[in-house]
Amino acid sequence: MMLNKEEIKKIIPYDDPFLWVDEVESITEDTIIGYKQTSPEDDFFKGHFVDFPIMPGVLVIEGVAQTATILLRKKMGDGHKKKLLLAYKVRSANFDKPIFPGAKIQYKAKLLGFYAYKVANFIGEVFVDGDKKCEVRFTIAVVDKEEFKAKRNQKDTKAEPKYELPALKIGNILAKIPIIQGGMAIRVSLHNLAGHVAKEGGIGIIAISGMSDPEEVKSEIRKAREIAGPKGVIGINIMGVIAGFIPLVKAAIEEKVDLIIQGAGFREDIFEMGGKANIPIFSMASSVKVAKKGEKMGASAIIIEGEDAGGHLGFPKGHPFRKTIDIVKDVVKEVKTPIIAAGGVFNGQDIVEMLRAGAKGVQMATRFVTTEECDVHRNFKEFYIKSKKEDGVIVHSPVGLPGRVIRNSLVERITKGNPPKPDPKKCQGCIGMTCDKSYCILDTLEMARKGDVENGLVFAGSNFWRIKEIVTVKELLKELVDEANKILKDKPLLKYD
């Protein structure tokens, strides 16, 4: 015997009179064998049936499913105590022969697939003395206890009108101000910016796309935490097309980052990595279709990014540009996952508009570039301030997406079809096969962030020209919150829950 009844009770939250497995014989990577000894004296036999006692079929399914949860909890590791394992679906059940009082029931459960640590499919077989009695296919759902409780409480209370900017609560994340500072690669948003945003009550995001050393990721997160303090929320942002995706994400997970934002190339594997470590994944989407995909995969929030965002835009060839608010309005109709609005959000009024449209918060990046704390070169910040509205243009990026930038000598060369040719010897293969090699995105972004705003590529959101000065993160956040609160004081948010 591998586990006795007492040991089983320590793993799964069941007890008499509803523990239907009292012995586990073996557990492998995806199978488990357990037993339940019945007795003719068992209560339920008296009523099932009065004149012909046999084991109720539903209890047989319960028994094999309870056995399956032992295997699942073993697989989930330490975090499993924070989760509820619930019956989600019985896909099919065949009861070939009855089980009589006194039988020792053998359960064999085989795990077919465990997706994003949220949904597990099993086949169960039930035997008595080697004779097959039942075959059942079922699905178990894994739910976070805290989230489940929070949702339950929420339904009991009606949403109160909000006269102030509400805090952003998603799963275990709590940010006083519902503003996520957008991750800006390459190395534009690092520990200093992210740390200060988090310190002031927003969510600070370190962009790790373009990094190649996992140690750099770890050290940035650590330094940001030092600035942000224990309550500060620090996340990372990474593009899906990055060649070193897995090691970089792993480093962030090891450093216990609070959330991971993933965009530019939908990755399914991120949800399993996040699920395993209990770190929420925020998916980027620019269409209802991708938003739904994120929800299906188990994203904790979906960031909807519209056409006014800076840098790479999620509208590849053949997909017309759309305003953020229009996409948000469409997405909230079809997606239950919390929505964050991004792209073109400039002031407090924009924030309130997005919340009224159904978003739970906003992501802003361009405005954070022109803060004292932003990790980019001063030339870059000043370039935003001195450039004019008509300098904002769209160029083709070798990633295969359009990019919103500020016009300079490099942009002229790109639009004329004469960009600096990439040097194959220096190519790090940063985005692997996705790259069309028309020019080097890594080099040009690095040049700009180091201060060469003529030969480097300067990403910027469409509202950059409205910025007049460089301020501190604290000043910027205060301005945004004050603007929003002034509006909400007269006209509160009615539907924010």
Added chain:
Amino acid sequence: MTKLNITEILGIKYPIIQGGMAGVSESILVSAVSNAGGLGIIGSGFFPPSWLEKEIRKTKELTDKPFGVNLLMQNPNIPELLKIIIKEKVPIVSTGGGNPLPLFPHLKKAGIKIIPVVALPRLAKKMEESGADAIVVEGLESGGHIGKVTTFALVSQTKNKLKKIPLIAAGGIYDGRTAASMLVLGADGVQIGTRFMASTECQIHDKYKQAIIDANCEDIVVVARFTNYPVRVIKNKLAEEILELEKNNPFPEEINSERFAGSKVAAGNIENAPLLCGLCAEGISDIKSCKEIIEDIVRDTKKILLEASKRYE
């Protein structure tokens, strides 16, 4: 822009393509088809890169005519397979089982012709707009993994959507009569699978070839619909088992789709291997060389089209 001829684009004599069949179309079959004036295509399925490299080199030894490689987009080694194809200068690539668009820029840059295999007119149009050189529409009469639309419906409706690239019909074509019907419907060429399996050069086991010859329409079944990747096979013990399993509403995970990707029946284990086969099997009654198959089709197609046109004079 003037419309290009499929034989000119691919550099072949007849507009007959042998479908890329994983585990079936390897160097010997492929080179035999290409040598006979058609286009042979290596089916790389879920095979590793080393296998493909070897087969390409062997094919080159056996023919100096153009040939192609079919890529199954679900293969996790696509980047490596692509590198080999480019390095070995394979002139033509056909694709199936997933979205091939990410490959397009790489194939274009290397000057390799792209022929995606699709099962919907809408996707055919999208492939043309994205730069495909020709398109195969494969109807549900075909063997192996199938779509939901018949060849009859696909060919005519796709023809109306394409602007300039040639259209190749696949699914259910095995002789002059079926090939002629496709040309009438609007196809510029045909792709043939099952008929080439019952050829002297095909390396599948003799018992598999015999099973194709013996099979009647009612012996051909579709299994694994519940996985969303239905497969057309000859009914045998394995197929019966799966059909039985399907009564219990199984999870898609209960069938490993890789198991169906290759059908080289080792040691003639005819009952327990998936015998991928098209609905045309009843029309196939003998094993011929690839040369005979192709020449018979070309001769009969011409004859049939000529006779048919006379009927309306």
